[in-house]
Amino acid sequence: MLLEKTExxxxxxxxxxxxxxxxxxxxxxxxxRLPFKVLDKLTPAFIQDKIxxxxxxxxxxxxxxxxxxxxxxxxxxxFQKELPNETMETIADVQKAPLAVMDQICEELGKNRANTxxxxxxxxxxxxxxxxxxxxxxxxxxSLKTLQDIAVSYGYDPKEKTERMFxxxxxxxxxxxxxxxxxxxxxxxxxxxxxxxxxxxxxQIQGWREVVYTYxxxxxxxxxxxxxxIAGILFGAxxxxxxxxxxxxxxxxxxxxxxxxxxxxxxxKEPERLGE
Numbered sequence: 001m002l003l004e005k006t007e008x009x010x011x012x013x014x015x016x017x018x019x020x021x022x023x024x025x026x027x028x029x030x031x032x033r034l035p036f037k038v039l040d041k042l043t044p045a046f047i048q049d050k051i052x053x054x055x056x057x058x059x060x061x062x063x064x065x066x067x068x069x070x071x072x073x074x075x076x077x078x079f080q081k082e083l084p085n086e087t088m089e090t091i092a093d094v095q096k097a098p099l100a101v102m103d104q105i106c107e108e109l110g111k112n113r114a115n116t117x118x119x120x121x122x123x124x125x126x127x128x129x130x131x132x133x134x135x136x137x138x139x140x141x142x143s144l145k146t147l148q149d150i151a152v153s154y155g156y157d158p159k160e161k162t163e164r165m166f167x168x169x170x171x172x173x174x175x176x177x178x179x180x181x182x183x184x185x186x187x188x189x190x191x192x193x194x195x196x197x198x199x200x201x202x203x204q205i206q207g208w209r210e211v212v213y214t215y216x217x218x219x220x221x222x223x224x225x226x227x228x229x230i231a232g233i234l235f236g237a238x239x240x241x242x243x244x245x246x247x248x249x250x251x252x253x254x255x256x257x258x259x260x261x262x263x264x265x266x267x268x269k270e271p272e273r274l275g276e
Contacts (some may be wrong), residue, residue: 070148095155110248121240150251174250
């Protein structure tokens, strides 16, 4: 038990170091939002309408999961393969899996989704400005699915609305500025122990469209060269891979932190249970 606690605390220190690093935002990130002011002015109305519809679908994700709600069966099969001597049939069973196995499955997931995002970016980079407008909601959808799969891999159920709230906050964290990152990390760090904190986050996220547009704006200078037809193929692939790696890393770190904190709390309560 002592060894397990020590290992968990060491992992927690690594995550806390990562959180501090996230709160240092490159100056160019703010300037990078300028291309999207241009995009809003130049993009034809029918493409703007399409983006609006897709964003509405993401709003529906918060309420009921919509078309983005993932299936946990394929992930549970991965745990069954890695832990053949353990009962792995539900998300509740996944909660008991070794942290190292959870990490391994999430890392593989992140690499696969980054590759998918790169192909998607290359494809939408063909047409420059106009296909960029399609790439934005597409990468948002892929990000949501990735974060849901990471949630399942650490034993959390994205079918619960409060869990989808956490997912949106992770998405927001991956693209927020330095002030936003500090506030979001604080919120997410308290999420596992405070029902009131979860309700506060649900109230705040009623302005979810602002969250989505912030994420869109964070593409910024990274997507500037994708607006150039043909050349956008290369830049689209590179930037989409980078962004998906960032989303996957954020989700993995924040969900892993929750799982560690909950296990540490269980270890602390164990002597109390034995004394009853």
